[in-house]
Amino acid sequence: MKSTLLFLCVVSVVVITEACKCFLSHPQTNFCRSDYVIKARILGESNVDDFRKKYKVQVLVNYKSGYTRPFRDSVIWISTATQSAACGVTFDIGSTYAITGSISNGEFRTNTCTWNKKVTDLTSFQRNALQNGIYRDNCNCKIRSCPHNVCEQGEGCLAPYATSSCYDEQAACKRSLGTCQWTQNSC
The missing domain is CATH 2.40.50.120 (OB fold (Dihydrolipoamide Acetyltransferase, E2P))
Known part of the structure; x- marks a missing residue:
């Protein structure tokens, strides 16, 4: 009885592209960094x-x-x-x-x-x-995203990922009474 060896060759093609890598930021953050x-x-x-x-x-x-x-x-x-x-x-x-x-x-x-x-x-x-300069006048306030919607207290305005688009569209981080806080919004 003849023995037949079967060789399996797997060829893998990997395509590497240079993609644009950046984190999405709040419009106020983009304004202040620009x-x-x-x-x-x-x-x-x-x-x-x-x-x-x-x-x-x-x-x-x-x-x-x-x-x-x-x-x-x-x-x-x-x-x-x-x-x-x-x-x-x-x-x-x-x-x-x-x-x-x-x-x-x-x-x-x-x-x-x-x-x-x-x-x-x-x-x-x-x-x-x-x-009206709301973004411009509040560049000293930092906006921090919260991974997995867990926000640890700290300096600046916290934006949970789940509602970040609401904050992007409807809020700004403003200094009031010595601290930075979100403008009133429905987020």
């Missing part, structure tokens, strides 16, 4: 290369105080990765957005880790917080 926060109308776009794109925007409002640029009604270019690249942001031509990002070597940059939202998609609370 070099610029503007309301801008998207005028046009231009491909820089296979991985980068620039958007021509008209600045309607500069929400960040203390920065000399961008000025109201100025036209600037904002650089981002292309949609197919990691962290790429896509804006609709003709639409108006609240855009946050960094400035490096005079270049305005943004990506999916910052807060970029159509103005029409902002909640009334978010519009109010931007227009």
Whole structure:
């Protein structure tokens, strides 16, 4: 009787991609960490290369105080990765957005880790917080997310994961009577 050996070969293909890695943050946290926060109308776009794109925007409002640029009604270019690249942001031509990002070597940059939202998609609370300086004036207050909805006491405002979107859309962390606490909301 012949003995037949059977060899089983398993081939595994692993694809490694460079994805955009960032933690989602409250709009106030994004505002405070950003070099610029503007309301801008998207005028046009231009491909820089296979991985980068620039958007021509008209600045309607500069929400960040203390920065000399961008000025109201100025036209600037904002650089981002292309949609197919990691962290790429896509804006609709003709639409108006609240855009946050960094400035490096005079270049305005943004990506999916910052807060970029159509103005029409902002909640009334978010519009109010931007227009009336609620986010800007409370950058000294820190917002802390609570993993597994277990919040340990500490400095700042605590946001349980289960309700974090409610806090993102309806609340800001404000200093009142020497401590930071959430604005009144229904979260």
